[in-house]
Amino acid sequence: LTNPLEFNGNAAAVETVEVKARVSGFITEIHFSDGQRITKGDPLFSIDQRPYLVIRDQARADVAKALAELNELESEVARYKNLLPKAVVTREQYEILVAKRDVANAMLDKSRATVAQAELDLEFCQIISPLTGRVSTREVDVGDLVTGTGSSATRLTTVVTTSPIEVYFDTDERALLLARQRAIAKRGGEAVTWRDIKELEIPVSARLVTEELFLHKGILDFVDIGVKPTTGTVRCRGLLPNPEELITPGMFMRVQMTTAEPERTMLVPERSLGIDQGR
Incomplete structure (x- = not known):
């Protein structure tokens, strides 16, 4: 039996790109539907x-x-x-x-x-998708005049990756240290730096608010550079495959991380327990 710890977390895209115009002109074509799945290199907008x-x-x-x-x-x-x-x-x-x-x-x-x-x-003049993922809503329409000059360049839309996806959560330093020690022991005692924490493949699981089980399996991908002195917690990031793209950026998640090896434990069925409130 394992006794994993649970934390609150939020999903985030591995990559998020704001697509902006690089030249000025009138929009002549829009090549996608809002929320559409796209591939790197797909056309998004055409400028005259x-x-x-x-x-x-x-x-x-x-x-x-x-x-x-x-x-x-x-x-x-x-x-x-x-x-x-x-x-x-x-x-x-x-x-x-x-x-x-x-x-x-x-x-x-x-x-x-x-x-x-x-x-x-x-x-x-041909604006293409910089990555594979999903595209947000268009922020311009055909016929709009866009600007491609420096900081005033017109934002056209946003593109995010959806597979894999990250989940950020805060854990206490004790739980993090125990999870690291467990992973080091499993690989024969060979330690790694916090920067290379991904190499330890510390397992994390996550579930959405409508799910009962922690179905989304991944690994600990990143640990922040310091512990917050006011809370004693450290920012961590898990990486989940998300092949069905069910998890989208910003979703609330419960994250589970195991800090110890499973132990043999005697379990008693709940119906075999009785309570006599009169005594």
């Missing part, structure tokens, strides 16, 4: 690409112009170099031309960087 297509085409034209100017100056530099020994051109004229060639080369690099930025902005 037309202004960015124009900018990219202009940047490509600037590259072609800069390349033509550079080629012309390269030819001039080569011609002046051959004329320099004949004293047809001066050393000063030749060096001025070389400097112009170098400036043209730098302008070409700048134009190519502008093309790269334009293509990146075009890519940002």
Whole structure:
């Protein structure tokens, strides 16, 4: 018979991402339904690409112009170099031309960087899911103008992972130390640091408010860096597989952790006990 300890806890997503616009423009399409299960890379929103297509085409034209100017100056530099020994051109004229060639080369690099930025902005017009999980409600509609500038970027939706899922709970330091000692003994006495507590695979179980049994099995994944002096408790985190995605972030849970090995115990059926209140 084991005598596990129980604690109150709350479920939390392993990853939570606020999806924000990275370029400004009008929303043209929304590719998901609120609460839908999604996979990393799935499209979420489309922003009007037309202004960015124009900018990219202009940047490509600037590259072609800069390349033509550079080629012309390269030819001039080569011609002046051959004329320099004949004293047809001066050393000063030749060096001025070389400097112009170098400036043209730098302008070409700048134009190519502008093309790269334009293509990146075009890519940002297609907003995709950064992870696999579930998507929350949309916070914009088709036709809305969104901003992709720094801290004022428009939040579009939120995406969370649902499998596995974490559960946070506070336990007293004695229970935590006993559970750690038990796990170390089971692995032959090889200790690990608190940072690597996951390696001990300390079992935790959890149940939802509508469940009678602790059906959700997992392991202790994290222990906080210190004990709260006012309560004598330490923040812990369990990791549960959650394959059916029944547990969602924020749900209240009861968490169970065993601190000792099972012991042989005599059990007496409840119906075999009698109470005589008259004596």
